[in-house]
Amino acid sequence: MNTRSRTALLLTTLSTLGAGLSPACGSVTPTATANVAPTAPYQDRRAAHGEEGAQVGAVRAASEREQHILAVLEEMYADRNRRHLSVSEEDGRLMRLLTEAVGAKRVVEVGTSTGYSGLWFALALSSTGGKLVTHELDPERAKTAQVNFEKAGASGLVTVIVGDAHETVKQHTEPIDVLFLDADKEGYLDYLQKLLPLVRPGGLVLAHNMNRPAADPRFVQAITTDPALETAFLLMDGAGVSVTLKKR
Numbered sequence: 189m190n191t192r193s194r195t196a197l198l199l200t201t202l203s204t205l206g207a208g209l210s211p212a213c214g215s216v217t218p219t220a221t222a223n224v225a226p227t228a229p230y231q232d233r234r235a236a237h238g239e240e241g242a243q244v245g246a247v248r249a250a251s252e253r254e255q256h257i258l259a260v261l262e263e264m265y266a267d268r269n270r271r272h273l274s275v276s277e278e279d280g281r282l283m284r285l286l287t288e289a290v291g292a293k294r295v296v297e298v299g300t301s302t303g304y305s306g307l308w309f310a311l312a313l314s315s316t317g318g319k320l321v322t323h324e325l326d327p328e329r330a331k332t333a334q335v336n337f338e339k340a341g342a343s344g345l346v347t348v349i350v351g352d353a354h355e356t357v358k359q360h361t362e363p364i365d366v367l368f369l370d371a372d373k374e375g376y377l378d379y380l381q382k383l384l385p386l387v388r389p390g391g392l393v394l395a396h397n398m399n400r401p402a403a404d405p406r407f408v409q410a411i412t413t414d415p416a417l418e419t420a421f422l423l424m425d426g427a428g429v430s431v432t433l434k435k436r
């Protein structure tokens with residue numbers, strides 16, 4: 189089975205799981221117009237991948253709110269200058285899907301950059317009724333991210349905290365449903381140690397760049413040897429994403 193087929197299978201399985209969630213776990217009722225057509229470029233790009241791409245399918249907006257967010261994601265995808273070391277579209281889709289599947293109310297991201305990954309979270313959170321708190325060291329990037337969140341109509345879902353996240357994450361006290369690490373790679377272990385106690389049982393820790401650039405072995409050891417955690421490594425022919433479940 190090739191990567192796109194594996195990804196398609198994973199996404200299908202996860203969305204089936206999500207569909208089976210009880211309302212308490214955050215199952216989603218579409219709020220506005222169902223079956224809003226995907227923006228043309230998404231469809232075209234998938235079509236351009238031929239048969240394999242078609243298996244993954246276009247991103248379809250289920251409401252005008254989603255369409256609004258997808259339009260800004262599309263703009264950012266099309267213009268490299270509006271992204272800085274951002275996750276791939278495939279990574280973003282996975283993160284959105286997992287976030288929505290666990291019915292996340294509170295997502296913490298370390299490494300905002302210009303907000304591309306944050307918008308994938310916003311897509312999920314617009315359905316779950318949750319919020320994202322995202323940390324960025326660089327004030328200019330943080331400002332650009334804020335503009336992108338506003339353009340997407342998602343600024344009400346996102347709080348951007350500027351500063352060194354090794355310090356600023358200490359202000360979190362509330363339970364976290366999804367923690368996403370995508371800042372300084374050698375800092376992942378410190379972020380994990382500081383924030384894992386707040387991740388709720390059944391919550392997820394996602395970490396980017398498990399393959400490219402190489403992951404910090406101390407972080408990999410921490411997420412693969414703790415019996416309270418279960419970790420899978422996905423999309424490893426790209427940058428690679430680890431998905432760690434904090435067991436109940």
Ligand SMILES: C[S@@+](CC[C@H](N)C(=O)[O-])C[C@H]1O[C@@H](n2cnc3c(N)ncnc32)[C@H](O)[C@@H]1O
Nearest residue numbers: 273274275299301304305324325353370371372
């Ligand atoms: C790979 S980029 C994040 C990409 C973003 N998650 C996306 O996909 O759109 C990493 C970001 O982490 C930020 N960063 C690095 N060290 C940091 C630190 N100690 N605290 C907060 N942010 C940091 C960098 O300034 C950079 O913008």
